[in-house]
Amino acid sequence: MSKNREPVESLILYYLFKWSIVSPMLHLYFRGRIYGAENVPTSGPLVVVSNHASDFDPPILSNCMRRPVAFMAKEELFKVPILKQAIALYGAYPVKRESADRSAIRSA
Template sequence: MADRVYRVARVLIREPLRALFPLQVMGRERIPERGGVLLCANHGSNWDPVLLGLSVPRPIHFMAKEELFRIPGLSWLIRGLGAFPVRRGTADRAALKTAVHLAREEGRVVGLFPEGTRRRPGREVHPMPGAGMVALRSGVPVIPVHIDADYRWRSPVVVRIGLPLDLTPWVHLRLSSREYTEVARAIMEAVYRLPEEGPPVTKVGSG
């Protein structure tokens, strides 16, 4: 059901959105054809999940704030698109477990914005430990994605997809929230390096 709704929605919005935001995607072939994947991206606009959905050949499951699931009609739509609820501003363990389950057990593509909120120009946003936890506990490839856009009408959007990150320095450690935050920060550093390295072969280390 979810995959069918997702694919129909993508077909319906592809051309109108491309007219609004001319889209260039680099590295689409780096998305595995099957198996669990975690896409971690920067976040500047509510358009970002839609832009990622058009950039990646497989359906993506995103977290969405739980308030949206209380709106009749919209709740049906976003569930049909594969989204699942998260309580923002809290360590929502249920949402994190859902993300891990979808990626590890069901072999799905899960999209995360590790900074947890939209990043405004000149504003520092700190990565959330939940993203690091999902990355390590799922055990699936973690792929950085950079969205370069100013979200103005007819302004080009460039989506750069990197290679999977090497998180092995953390895999066998007993981790706390602090270490999970370090993992999330390392992932975001790889995301923000993509425009310069275009996109790179990235190895993430703990030191």
Template sequence: MKKIIYQIIRLLLLAIFRIFFRIKIRGKENLPEQGGVIVMSNHISAYDPPLLAAIFSRPVRFMAKKELFENPLLRFVLFLADAFPVDRSKNDISAVKKALSVLKSGEVLGLFPEGTRRPEGKLGNPKTGSVMLAIKSGVPVLPVGIKNIKKAGRITVNIGKPFALDQFANKRLTKEERKEAAQFIKTKIQNEINYEE
């Protein structure tokens, strides 16, 4: 029943974004039809999670800051979306384990690797936790660039081809290698933000 409600809400959200925000989506077909995958996007607005949930037919599960679960209405919405909390004030091992479990079970995990919202056009560096989760899980990463969400006119969502981080897997990474992996992810997302037809 929860899955049916999720899809109904998703389609309603998609209609709202299309009517009021004139959303333009490129590359929606790049999301693998099955198997674990991490959707990694820039984060410029509170609209970003529902936007990503709306455009993908597969449910996207988000790791959301624990403070959001303190609001009863938001907690219900997050429950419907199967989101789970993360304590950003520490290395939240339980949230990491939950994320790995989601991916191992073949689901889609939504992450904003910068860890917080940033002004449009100022993409931050991915947090170490997001980078290591992508490497340790071994699943494809789908880069997404969101543009114009706070401006008049059309929201654009560019979705790139999924990529792997195999070159960083199965070894103990140095500090420089972790930075290299973070830069690799950042570049993939930046390419989608910059994409112009």
């Protein structure tokens, strides 16, 4: 996701959340380590595919990248009022899982 795709306010809040909450949680609570982040290009198209084993995976994955990350998220999550704003702010966009969602594919 390039910086010109996201409003400046969203990017500021994205990085604020990433560095004030997610990073300390990853390193202090989970004692996580990041290996190979220097191999991820900082600009240009990039598709990252990850197994999704817990609700913590998306924010932790974003913390391991040196660039903003946009996530496909099931559309049901966008029906939960507070969660909708939070995940949209964090760069998520809805995907309909029961059919080929061309809108989500275009967003990706």
